[in-house]
Amino acid sequence: MRIIAIGSRVFVTSFQLAGVKGVKVESSAEALAEINKMGDTSDVGLVLLSDDIGKEIRTQLTTLRAKRPIPLIFELPSPGSKKEKVDYRALLKQILGV
Template sequence: MRIVAIGSRVFVTSFQLAGVKGVKVETPSEALTEINRMDENSGIGLVLLSDDIGKEIRYQLTSLRAKRPIPLIFELPSPGSKKERVDYRALLKQILGV
């Protein structure tokens, strides 16, 4: 399984330096389109998404996570972003439909 980073130029370049393939996007809708292209047959097991892009599409990402477990979509802080608290209990409830 491969890893792909999706986000701004700086976010993606930092992962490319470590040997991770990256997709540069400008808008959250572009990121969502790229994530929708990835399926279980693409060989991608982990998507590292910039949190500044993920904030605006978080609801759609949660729906995707509920429908398909692979690839795992994980949001990471983008360079210069502020610390944000995540309510994992609420996120899990949304994924499970409780």
């Protein structure tokens, strides 16, 4: 299974230096479209998404996570982003529909 990084040029380039393929996007809508395309391919197992891009589409991402477990969509801090507290328990409950 492959890993794909989605985000700004700096975010994607940093992962490309480590050998991870990436997709540079300018907006959250572009990122969501790319993630939807990747859902059709069975060889993508993990999507690393820049948190600044993911903020605007978190609701849609949660819906996608609930519908299909693979690829796993994981948000990572983008370069220069502020530390943000994430309530993983609430996120998991939302994904599981509890």
